[in-house]
Amino acid sequence: MSTVLPGNEVSASAECPNRNAEDVLLRLPARVATLGEGMTIRRALPNQGKRMIGAWCFLDHAGPVDVSHGDGMRVGPHPHTGLQTFTWMVDGEFFHRDSLGCEQLIRPGQVNLMTAGRGISHSEESPAQRSPLLQAAQLWIALPNDKRHIAPAFEHYPELPRNQQDGVNMTLLVGEAFGEKAPTRVYSPLLGMDLRSDGIASTQIPLRPDFEYGVLVLTGSAEVAGETLLPGELLYLGQHRQTLSLHFPEATKILLIGGEPFAEGILLWWNFIGRSQAEIESYIRQWNAGKDFGEVRGYPGERLRAPELPAGMRFRGEAT
Numbered sequence: 001m002s003t004v005l006p007g008n009e010v011s012a013s014a015e016c017p018n019r020n021a022e023d024v025l026l027r028l029p030a031r032v033a034t035l036g037e038g039m040t041i042r043r044a045l046p047n048q049g050k051r052m053i054g055a056w057c058f059l060d061h062a063g064p065v066d067v068s069h070g071d072g073m074r075v076g077p078h079p080h081t082g083l084q085t086f087t088w089m090v091d092g093e094f095f096h097r098d099s100l101g102c103e104q105l106i107r108p109g110q111v112n113l114m115t116a117g118r119g120i121s122h123s124e125e126s127p128a129q130r131s132p133l134l135q136a137a138q139l140w141i142a143l144p145n146d147k148r149h150i151a152p153a154f155e156h157y158p159e160l161p162r163n164q165q166d167g168v169n170m171t172l173l174v175g176e177a178f179g180e181k182a183p184t185r186v187y188s189p190l191l192g193m194d195l196r197s198d199g200i201a202s203t204q205i206p207l208r209p210d211f212e213y214g215v216l217v218l219t220g221s222a223e224v225a226g227e228t229l230l231p232g233e234l235l236y237l238g239q240h241r242q243t244l245s246l247h248f249p250e251a252t253k254i255l256l257i258g259g260e261p262f263a264e265g266i267l268l269w270w271n272f273i274g275r276s277q278a279e280i281e282s283y284i285r286q287w288n289a290g291k292d293f294g295e296v297r298g299y300p301g302e303r304l305r306a307p308e309l310p311a312g313m314r315f316r317g318e319a320t
Contacts, residue, residue, distance in 0.1 A: 024238030025227055026050065028214075030061070032232065039065050039073060039134075044216055044234035046268060053214045053236065054259015055188035057083070057268060058140035061218060061231070061255075064091060067134045072126025077296035077303040079287045080116035082148040082266070082273035084141040084186065087112040087124075088173060088194065090218060090253065092134035098122035099294025102154040111157040111173060113184055117143070119283075119292055120152035123299040137218065137255055139192070142266050142273055147187045157184055167201035168248065170194070175258075177205075190259040197248035205244045205256070213237040213244070213258035220252025229254075270306055277314065284308060 028049045030042035045052065045059040067073065073094065087094065089106045096104045096112055099121045106112045114122060126134065143150070161172040161180035172182045173192035182192075191211060197220075207213060215224045215235045222229050225245055229235050237244070239261070246254075267274050272283045284306045286292045296303070 026236040028234040057142045063135035068132035079121045079293040085114045086139040088137045090135040092131045115153040117150040121293040166203035193256040196253040202247045211258040218253040223247035
């Protein structure tokens with residue numbers, strides 16, 4: 001997925017220092033837009049109040065939306081650098097194509113993980129034969145400096161560790177929990193979990209005190225650390241927590257993300273992550289000139305064009 005919301009914004013991770021007090025409970029309203037076939041996108045990260053949670057630097061919640069008519073979701077070929085794209089399918093299907101020649105249909109309960117490294121391009125679209133309901137979360141993971149120029153790669157994970165506790169069904173997307181380790185290959189200490197209940201339920205999740213965490217409700221509602229949370233807000237929990245108390249008053253789906261605070265400053269513009277403005281500007285020129293990002297074959301539409309940085313703009317808190 002691309003940063004397709006109207007009005008591109010610059011994000012410099014240095015603008016938002018880490019908050020590590022145990023009593024932190026910071027509500028971060030998602031930016032909401034409607035795209036194409038009535039597709040609601042809630043962008044929770046980056047946020048003016050918090051740019052990153054661990055190495056997680058981008059979080060979009062798409063849908064739920066009826067895609068039984070029209071073309072459904074369509075995102076034309078676009079590039080990425082310095083990150084991994086992480087797609088968690090909740091309802092429906094996407095079809096992925098990339099410049100490595102990979103083609104993959106992703107279904108509910110599966111993860112697509114694309115490592116951009118030094119540069120890759122891809123597209124995503126709803127297949128012609130599809131379920132009527134579409135809902136997904138896409139996240140980006142910033143690659144540490146010693147990994148950000150690695151060769152691009154694509155991996156599909158159809159099976160992930162699952163557990164059930166106190167009426168809550170848990171799927172481990174990234175990292176380690178309930179004695180299991182997710183197979184997803186990442187390059188920073190991270191956690192990602194999908195938790196859902198079919199009705200009223202309460203449970204506690206053990207946490208790593210050195211991680212910072214955030215919770216996003218996808219559907220329904222939840223009480224998280226005593227705070228009522230609805231779709232449209234990311235609740236940032238800080239560090240130094242041993243456990244997380246969760247209560248589901250109804251059928252609910254939530255996403256829990258966490259990680260060791262990312263020690264490096266990053267710059268994010270459109271679909272690029274870099275360390276300097278000059279680097280970002282070079283990515284824009286290369287992509288728009290049709291260089292260095294390969295070709296996505298088979299997508300029935302035009303490639304996206306990288307937006308130029310506004311004239312005279314300078315990144316605040318430029319990474320060093």
